[in-house]
Amino acid sequence: MSHPTPRAGQGAGEPVAGERTTGDRIVAGGHTRIRPFNTKNTYPEQNLDNDLCQAVVAGNTVYVRGQIGQDLDTSESVGIGDVEAQTERAMANIDLLLKEAGSRMEHLVKLTIYIVDPRYREPVYRAIGRWTRGVHPISTGLVVSALARPEWLVEVDALAVIPEEER
Numbered sequence: 824m825s826h827p828t829p830r831a832g833q834g835a836g837e838p839v840a841g842e843r844t845t846g847d848r849i850v851a852g853g854h855t856r857i858r859p860f861n862t863k864n865t866y867p868e869q870n871l872d873n874d875l876c877q878a879v880v881a882g883n884t885v886y887v888r889g890q891i892g893q894d895l896d897t898s899e900s901v902g903i904g905d906v907e908a909q910t911e912r913a914m915a916n917i918d919l920l921l922k923e924a925g926s927r928m929e930h931l932v933k934l935t936i937y938i939v940d941p942r943y944r945e946p947v948y949r950a951i952g953r954w955t956r957g958v959h960p961i962s963t964g965l966v967v968s969a970l971a972r973p974e975w976l977v978e979v980d981a982l983a984v985i986p987e988e989e990r
Contacts, residue, residue, distance in 0.1 A: 847923070855880040857923050858895065865898055866971065878920045883990055885924045889937065889980035890916040891970065906943045906976040910950035913979045918954065921983055928954060930983035934962040937978040941966050947977050 847858045856876035863872045877895065879886045892902040892909025895916055902908025921927055934955075938947055944964065951962075960981075970978050 849876075855924070857920060877916075878924050880924045880926075883985045883987065885921060885926045885930070885981075885983040885985065887917050887920050887924075887981040887983070889935075889978040890914075890920075891972075891975045891978045893975075895919065900972065900974050903974045906938070907946040907950050909975065909977050910947045910979070913977060914951060914954040917979065917981045921981070924983075926983045926985050929958055930985050931955060931958050931960040931981055932984050933982040934960050935980045936962060936964045937967050937970065938964065939967060939969060939976050943976060951979065 849856045849859050856879055858877035859874065860876065861872065861874055862869070875888070877888050877890075890913040891900075892905075892912045893900055893916070894912075901912050918928055921930065934951065936947060936951065938944060948964075970976070
């Protein structure tokens with residue numbers, strides 16, 4: 824797989840040759856990347872330097888990065904110690920990102936839910952259920968030993984497909 828090479832003097836998170844930018848999105852590889860960022864800035868406590876984004880629009884499919892209890896604009900953690908509040912923020916983030924991608928919650932087809940304790944399942948799924956009432960997506964739930972930061976208790980990633988007649 825070839826990776827674009829940054830131009831001389833180009834900083835992390837800036838577009839590389841062949842990428843087009845529009846606000847908080849870039850087009851790379853023919854796909855629109857929503858809210859691009861670099862992990863060096865998002866996780867300053869870790870030795871990382873990866874260019875990522877919050878969502879990718881590829882054709883009529885929207886892939887949403889795993890969302891947690893974090894403010895998308897400030898990267899501040901919210902709901903520390905409160906799995907339901909973290910789930911609410913994760914779902915609000917998914918709703919916002921889908922809208923920014925030209926989609927909406929009704930287009931959800933798949934959720935993957937990661938929790939760090941099986942006792943969190945009921946409050947997490949109740950919160951998700953409030954956001955997906957009437958949508959009926961499929962979902963997979965996993966219990967994991969940890970997430971990227973110790974204060975994060977739940978992470979939800981999403982896949983949506985925009986119907987052809989709405990594109």
